[in-house]
Amino acid sequence: MKDILDVHIHTTASRHAYSTFGEVIAAAKQKNLELVGIADHAPSVPGAVHKFHFVNFKVIPRDAYGIKIVMGAELNVIDYSGSTDLPAQILKKLDYAIASLHRECIESGSVEENTSAIIGAMKNPHVVIIGHPDNPQFPADLDAIARAAKDFGVLLEVNSSSYLPNSHRTGSAENAKLMLAACKKYGTKIIMGSDAHIDLDVGNHELSQKVLAENDFPEELVVNTDTEKFFDCIRYRNSLKPKGA
Numbered sequence: 001m002k003d004i005l006d007v008h009i010h011t012t013a014s015r016h017a018y019s020t021f022g023e024v025i026a027a028a029k030q031k032n033l034e035l036v037g038i039a040d041h042a043p044s045v046p047g048a049v050h051k052f053h054f055v056n057f058k059v060i061p062r063d064a065y066g067i068k069i070v071m072g073a074e075l076n077v078i079d080y081s082g083s084t085d086l087p088a089q090i091l092k093k094l095d096y097a098i099a100s101l102h103r104e105c106i107e108s109g110s111v112e113e114n115t116s117a118i119i120g121a122m123k124n125p126h127v128v129i130i131g132h133p134d135n136p137q138f139p140a141d142l143d144a145i146a147r148a149a150k151d152f153g154v155l156l157e158v159n160s161s162s163y164l165p166n167s168h169r170t171g172s173a174e175n176a177k178l179m180l181a182a183c184k185k186y187g188t189k190i191i192m193g194s195d196a197h198i199d200l201d202v203g204n205h206e207l208s209q210k211v212l213a214e215n216d217f218p219e220e221l222v223v224n225t226d227t228e229k230f231f232d233c234i235r236y237r238n239s240l241k242p243k244g245a
């Protein structure tokens with residue numbers, strides 16, 4: 001499958017990641033990506049960047065170094081209604097946001113609570129992607145999530161790092177089966193993400209590709225094949241924002 005974009009990448013701005021902005025760009029070019037997206041952790045994760053990190057994205061050209069660049073954030077969902085941890089005036093500086101549940105920021109609730117947290121985050125039009133929704137640490141109704149993602153025009157992530165044998169999100173591949181079956185049923189689009197914390201992993205979707213192949217997932221629902229498919233999702237989500245947001 002053609003795979004020319006990766007928008008779930010962390011840099012040294014998140015202090016548990018190990019490559020700089022420049023190293024990430026260089027790695028993306030070396031892997032022949034057409035689009036690279038940096039989504040450092042929003043402030044609730046320990047050691048994450050200060051919120052001012054997200055305010056100055058205007059200095060970063062979006063088409064430079066011979067590659068398209070988008071600048072975003074990986075937001076933390078912080079309650080079961082789907083609130084996230086950057087205020088609206090900062091969210092509007094981002095090209096896109098990923099919203100994820102992380103144990104450092106919210107305890108797993110019941111299936112109903114976790115599902116409501118994820119679907120609640122989709123109601124925020126700055127959110128374009130739900131990060132690692134198949135994480136078994138947060139059991140959720142993946143059928144309802146896939147249906148809501150289709151309705152809201154939000155992408156569900158197939159996160160390569162989740163399927164590593166040493167991942168703390170053990171069991172994600174099993175949950176991915178349920179999630180991908182529901183995505184096929186509803187026509188929900190997905191995005192592969194590396195969740196790279198070092199330049200070597202930029203664009204590394206090997207395990208995501210394997211999970212998609214094992215589940216016979218249709219290529220037309222994968223946005224990594226064409227940058228316009230991803231930009232279409234951003235445009236659609238932008239169209240839902242109130243004026244000036």
Ligand SMILES: [Zn+2]
Pocket residue numbers: 074100102131132
């Ligand atoms: Zn995450």
Ligand SMILES: [Zn+2]
Pocket residue numbers: 008010074195
């Ligand atoms: Zn991440």
